[in-house]
Amino acid sequence: MNQSESLNLKQILSNRRKHKRWHLFDFFRIGSIFQWTVAALLVVTLPLILTLLYSIQSIEKYTNQSHTTLFQTLKASKHSQALLDNLLLMDRSIRQYKILEDPEILKVYKEHHQAFKDNALLIKKYNLPEDQLLLSTKLIHSENELYNQIVTKKNTLPEKISSEYAKDYSQLRSDARHLVFLGNRQINIETTTLSELATLIRKQISYSALVSVLLAMLLGLFLLYLINRPIKHIGMAINKLGNAQFSNRIHIAGPKDLRKIGKHLEWLRLKLIRLENSKQIFVKTISHELKTPLATLVEGTDLLQDELVGELNTEQHKIIELIQIANIRLNNLIENLLEYQKITSTQHKMAYSKVNMNQLVEFICKDYQLLLNSKNASITLEANPIIFLADRDKMRVIISNLFSNALKFSPENGQILIKIEVIGYTLHLLIADQGPGISKHQLPHIFTEFYKQSTPGSWKIKGSGLGLNLVKDYVAAHQGQIKLIAPSKIYSGANFLVLLPLTPTIKIQKT
DSSP: OOHHHHHHHHHHHHHHHHHTSOOGGGGGOSSOHHHHHHHHHHHHHHHHHHHHHHHHHHHHHHHHHHIIIIIHHHHHHHHHHHHHHHHHHHHHHHHHHHHHOOHHHHHHHHHHHHHHHHHHHHHHHSOOOHHHHHHHHHHHHHHHHHHHHHHHTTTSOHHHHHHHHHHHHHHHHHHHHHHHHHHHHHHHHHHHHHHHHHHHHHHHHHHHHHHHHHHHHHHHHHHHHHHHHHHHHHHHHHHHHHTTOOSSOOOOOSSHHHHHHHHHHHHHHHHHHHHHHHHHHHHHHHHHHHHHHHHHHHHHHHHHHTTTTSOOOHHHHHHHHHHHHHHHHHHHHHHHHHHHHHHHHSOOOOOEEEEEHHHHHHHHHHHTHHHHHHHTOEEEEEEOOOEEEEEHHHHHHHHHHHHHHHHHHOOTTOEEEEEEEEETTEEEEEEEOSSOOOOTTTGGGTTSTTOOOOOOTTOOOOOOSOHHHHHHHHHHHTTOEEEEEOOOSSOOSOEEEEEEESSOOOOOOOO
């Protein structure tokens, strides 16, 4: 097991130990999303159901109280009025009996007395206030005594009946009127009390409804958070896998179907780690294996070019020159593979230093001199002496790949523009050629890794498809940006403009 695999294994074991700790969502491991949704619906509607039940109970209590108080008071008042009417009829009957002395009238008097007694019995059934109860009891007792006296003395003279009992019935009627007055007053009191009680119940129901709605909303939001949180974690996990971030173990808590998806994603992460390690080992191995024969080939070619093994004719010099050009291209391909292996296996570690852009460009142009000669191409350099803070090796990769790309697509006897200038606090690097340019359907893909444009027929060596992808990554590492601008009349091909800050924000790498 190599060092990178050992580190990955340690990271995985460490993450697993961390995830063994207690987690809030371990309480919500039962059920599927459907079951969670049904449970959430029940929990959210529970406060509303309780409020409805409370409202029904309050209204029922109010109705019962209305029935037992106001309705009884109304009925008691009605019977009190009936007592008064009975007394009037009894008084009238006695007066008629005084004049007519008809036994039938006395019989009618007795019937009114019985009606009085019936109404009096009904009044006693109700829960009357103390003052009404005392007055009604007194009224019933006084009327009964008066009736007994009249019935006992029915054979006396009518004028004596009238003179003895007329004042008594007047007093009874006065007491009955007062009883009716007390009943009406009690009706007003009960009506006001019930009105206040209705207002209080309405307020209580309104407040309960408001609280239940707010509680339902809070419970709904909390349950929505519980359901959406694992879905959000799944999205984040997929995004990390898409960005080749495999260091953290994927653990999805929540419903069982989402946890099952989390297990599949964790399996995919481990699979991608193995594939990524295999790819890195392959790229690293093949690149270094190619370096050894390439170095031998370059050394042998230089020995032949220097005629150390004998004099060469013109045709042999041309063949040696072609081999040297191929060596340069092959070396660039290997360097791009190694750079790609670096940026995909580790994070960018910037080694900032002061970089002389003019010297760096001249150094790169010398490396491509043989390729320039093979196309009879020329370079136009427009630059003042510029020194700024950057990673020299990464800047070399940026300029070298852009220049190589321009040289590849330049026509015979073509011209390549390299323009460096400072505008404000930004360095502008423009590399343009006179080639066919980049079509609209190719434009979205040119910075994609392993994407290859159609190579011109005059250029026999194909690229790796990594050059512009490396350029984009290294420009981003310098906190800059690269864009393809519109071609000019002279340089009608690809015009790549790189924008880099003169004073980048240097992030301290934690070790």
